[in-house]
Amino acid sequence: MTAVAGRIALVGSETADLRGLREAGWDARLLDPDSCRRHAARLRTGLALARAATVSPRAARRALRVPREVPRVWCRRQVATRLVAARPQVVHFDSARSAAAWLPVLDALDGAVVVGLTAEDLYGSGSAPFPGCEAVWARAAAVHVPDRALERRALQRGLPPDLPRAVVVPAVEATFFATAEAEPAERRSGALRIVSADSLDWMQGFEHAIHAVRLLRDAGVEVEYTIVGDGDYLPALTFARHQLDVADEVRFSGALAPDELRDRLRSADVFLGASVVDGLPRGALRALACGTPAVLSDPGPLGEPGLDGAALIAPRRKPEALAEKLAALAADEELRRGMGRAARAWALEHASATDRRDRLERLLRQALAQ
Amino acid sequence: MRPGGSGGSRAACVTALSSSDRFHLLEVGLRWPPETFIQHKLRRLAARGVRVTVASSMPASAPRPRIPGLELVRMPHWEDRPLVQALGAAWEAARLLPRRPRRLRATLAAARGPLCPPGLRHGPGRWWLLRSMLSLARLDPDVVHFEWESAAARLLPLVEALGCPMAMSCRGADIDIYPHSPLERSWIGQLPLAFGTAAAVHCVSEATLSAAAAQGLSRSKASVIRPAVDPDFFAPLDAPAEDEPVRLRLVDVGWLRWRKGWEYALEAVAQLAAEGAPVRFDILGADPPLDHAEPSERGRIAHTVEDLGLRDVVHVHGPVPQTEVREHLRGADILLHASLAEGIPNVVLEAMACGRPVVVTESGGTREAVDDGVEGFVVPARDTGRLVEALRTLWRDPALRRRMGTAGRARVEAEFTLARQAELFRDFYRGMTDARARR
Numbered sequence: 001m002t003a004v005a006g007r008i009a010l011v012g013s014e015t016a017d018l019r020g021l022r023e024a025g026w027d028a029r030l031l032d033p034d035s036c037r038r039h040a041a042r043l044r045t046g047l048a049l050a051r052a053a054t055v056s057p058r059a060a061r062r063a064l065r066v067p068r069e070v071p072r073v074w075c076r077r078q079v080a081t082r083l084v085a086a087r088p089q090v091v092h093f094d095s096a097r098s099a100a101a102w103l104p105v106l107d108a109l110d111g112a113v114v115v116g117l118t119a120e121d122l123y124g125s126g127s128a129p130f131p132g133c134e135a136v137w138a139r140a141a142a143v144h145v146p147d148r149a150l151e152r153r154a155l156q157r158g159l160p161p162d163l164p165r166a167v168v169v170p171a172v173e174a175t176f177f178a179t180a181e182a183e184p185a186e187r188r189s190g191a192l193r194i195v196s197a198d199s200l201d202w203m204q205g206f207e208h209a210i211h212a213v214r215l216l217r218d219a220g221v222e223v224e225y226t227i228v229g230d231g232d233y234l235p236a237l238t239f240a241r242h243q244l245d246v247a248d249e250v251r252f253s254g255a256l257a258p259d260e261l262r263d264r265l266r267s268a269d270v271f272l273g274a275s276v277v278d279g280l281p282r283g284a285l286r287a288l289a290c291g292t293p294a295v296l297s298d299p300g301p302l303g304e305p306g307l308d309g310a311a312l313i314a315p316r317r318k319p320e321a322l323a324e325k326l327a328a329l330a331a332d333e334e335l336r337r338g339m340g341r342a343a344r345a346w347a348l349e350h351a352s353a354t355d356r357r358d359r360l361e362r363l364l365r366q367a368l369a370q
Numbered sequence: 371m372r373p374g375g376s377g378g379s380r381a382a383c384v385t386a387l388s389s390s391d392r393f394h395l396l397e398v399g400l401r402w403p404p405e406t407f408i409q410h411k412l413r414r415l416a417a418r419g420v421r422v423t424v425a426s427s428m429p430a431s432a433p434r435p436r437i438p439g440l441e442l443v444r445m446p447h448w449e450d451r452p453l454v455q456a457l458g459a460a461w462e463a464a465r466l467l468p469r470r471p472r473r474l475r476a477t478l479a480a481a482r483g484p485l486c487p488p489g490l491r492h493g494p495g496r497w498w499l500l501r502s503m504l505s506l507a508r509l510d511p512d513v514v515h516f517e518w519e520s521a522a523a524r525l526l527p528l529v530e531a532l533g534c535p536m537a538m539s540c541r542g543a544d545i546d547i548y549p550h551s552p553l554e555r556s557w558i559g560q561l562p563l564a565f566g567t568a569a570a571v572h573c574v575s576e577a578t579l580s581a582a583a584a585q586g587l588s589r590s591k592a593s594v595i596r597p598a599v600d601p602d603f604f605a606p607l608d609a610p611a612e613d614e615p616v617r618l619r620l621v622d623v624g625w626l627r628w629r630k631g632w633e634y635a636l637e638a639v640a641q642l643a644a645e646g647a648p649v650r651f652d653i654l655g656a657d658p659p660l661d662h663a664e665p666s667e668r669g670r671i672a673h674t675v676e677d678l679g680l681r682d683v684v685h686v687h688g689p690v691p692q693t694e695v696r697e698h699l700r701g702a703d704i705l706l707h708a709s710l711a712e713g714i715p716n717v718v719l720e721a722m723a724c725g726r727p728v729v730v731t732e733s734g735g736t737r738e739a740v741d742d743g744v745e746g747f748v749v750p751a752r753d754t755g756r757l758v759e760a761l762r763t764l765w766r767d768p769a770l771r772r773r774m775g776t777a778g779r780a781r782v783e784a785e786f787t788l789a790r791q792a793e794l795f796r797d798f799y800r801g802m803t804d805a806r807a808r809r
Contacts (some may be wrong), residue, residue: 236628
């Protein structure tokens with residue numbers, strides 16, 4: 001019987017992390033408010049509350065106070081009470097905003113807090129990262145960032161330099177996205193098949209991507225551009241498509257199931273990432289794992305590993321530059337193939353679930369040791 | 371006050387009162403307090419003797435109206451719980467039954483009738499609609515007016531219940547944007563029915579009229595009444611602007627919404643600064659209200675400012691009162707408005723009234739207020755290069771700035787005054803009430 005590395009609660013994390021940490025010997029459990037059964041939430045909260053009260057009555061009381069967001073308030077209370085009852089040695093949050101919402105419960109728990117910083121944490125609400133960020137930094141034992149560019153920006157925006165931190169590249173489940181047959185597809189029709197896949201928010205710069213498609217069409221390149229994902233900016237993007245008169249070229253597929261997304265990424269000639277913020281978008285990582293060459297806006301100083309050979313980089317907010325890079329790829333199939341192979345190799349080496357698990361585990365052990 | 375100014379006073383308006391001005395106008399679906407341009411309109415109409423009732427789902431803490439002759443009626447809020455909506459509807463029905471039993475029957479029938487939007491026939495929305503209609507059913511307006519397309523589409527059965535002519539406004543940006551968004555299909559699909567039911571439709575520009583016509587509006591029902599400003603309030607400073615200002619002062623005013631194109635404006639400012647222009651850009655605007663259900667651009671603006679190295683150049687002020695807006699416009703050298711979708715932006719008219727040249731994008735009816743090269747420059751939307759070109763030209767030519775500012779002021783005085791707009795609205799409503807009287 002192997003020794004348990006530690007008890008950890010993952011709030012809102014992906015199942016891949018749960019699986020990986022369990023394989024590594026952690027007693028890990030996933031607490032995800034978004035997958036809670038709403039109608040049973042009150043009953044389950046009552047049961048969890050009874051258990052939590054035996055662990056820490058104070059923490060149990062606090063669990064009912066947070067977080068108050070409607071309409072899933074009872075789902076969140078259920079998760080909060082289960083968190084108290086679980087008595088984790090480490091609590092991991094997949095975003096710092098999420099951690100801020102749970103602070104009143106965390107203050108009544110003994111476990112170390114580890115926070116994964118996201119681009120949304122840093123850019124969502126202006127020049128300060130997010131409301132409550134200072135309290136999160138004070139309570140956190142360690143943080144991790146997806147790449148060096150976001151780390152640099154986080155430090156600029158108030159992340160204490162002495163807080164233990166690590167770069168943990170988001171896992172793209174390389175074994176899923178980068179299967180053996182993922183040789184870049186032949187272009188079947190004359191049109192260049194471009195794909196983007198991410199949440200539809202301002203950070204992804206989709207308006208510039210749509211503008212680039214218009215410029216590409218004006219330059220005589222036949223294009224099919226699919227945007228995968230959903231989000232608040234859909235009206236802005238459907239209007240951009242109308243205003244730029246590219247209704248025939250641009251389509252929105254909505255969010256896709258993982259296997260559909262993989263098929264869409266693999267069948268594309270190019271992935272287009274027009275993000276206007278630092279860091280590599282997750283959609284780009286998945287596309288690279290699929291062996292799809294990418295045209296990306298400057299993701300900032302990524303440090304090692306760079307993206308040499310896997311993507312063409314254009315300045316941010318410059319549709320003309322994006323269109324120029326896309327045209328270069330449209331005209332050179334050999335370049336696309338070579339970049340596709342480099343992209344896949346990069347993803348397998350730097351963005352695998354195993355790599356993420358190892359890096360995350362090192363950070364968790366460090367937090368636990370504190 | 372400028373002698374002979376066309377803004378007009380309340381006394382002058384009341385003098386012009388005639389018996390046909392004494393009608394009852396019900397304005398439905400406004401927020402309270404409403405947008406400044408709607409406040410101006412309501413104030414002018416009330417001053418002319420029109421009985422104005424505003425139905426708004428305002429919070430209990432909202433300030434009372436300070437417009438003489440205007441009555442405020444509270445409508446239920448969309449987000450109230452279904453049980454609260456149902457109980458509220460029952461309460462309104464119980465109040466109406468002894469006084470207006472026929473009106474109650476008509477309202478209940480209309481709520482199930484063909485004008486009821488499909489999304490509000492079942493579920494929680496049904497109770498909101500019924501409660502809203504019942505809360506207004508005691509009124510006997512001569513005209514009911516929906517200032518926003520979405521309100522008209524959702525509350526259309528109210529027109530049938532009240533049995534009076536209906537007017538609606540098309541304000542540009544919404545009719546441009548939402549027909550293309552799958553998220554808004556529920557009410558966009560109702561627009562042809564709303565246009566068909568309306569006795570008259572007010573469009574803020576010819577461009578808006580064209581966009582509405584594409585959604586089923588018959589041009590015979592449409593009247594273009596453009597936005598207006600008070601040129602006595604928005605007037606140039608007596609002292610002319612400096613020929614060689616220490617800084618080139620740009621300003622813009624508007625909601626912090628994506629449709630205002632802030633990122634494009636900031637990019638243009640960054641390029642101009644990179645060319646050596648001693649530029650300063652003041653942004654005056656509030657986060658969109660919650661009922662817009664639209665994310666604020668505050669985070670995007672803050673990031674873009676930082677990312678483009680504009681921390682010392684761009685100043686975001688948040689919402690400010692009209693007097694402060696005026697002072698910023700007077701103190702600026704150029705209005706920079708890089709909007710993506712508009713009717714006719716009020717701030718452009720306000721800047722012109724203050725004698726300032728404008729650099730605006732070609733969106734909605736902007737060209738109906740600004741001739742390219744006369745009152746300012748009109749450039750294509752999303753074209754940062756052309757924005758920079760226009761700004762550079764004005765930066766290097768103070769005399770041109772003055773000429774364009776003077777031309778802008780003259781155009782506002784000739785075409786975009788509140789007094790003129792009030793006349794047009796009075797005729798707009800009078801046409802509807804006269805037609806009803808003839809029947």
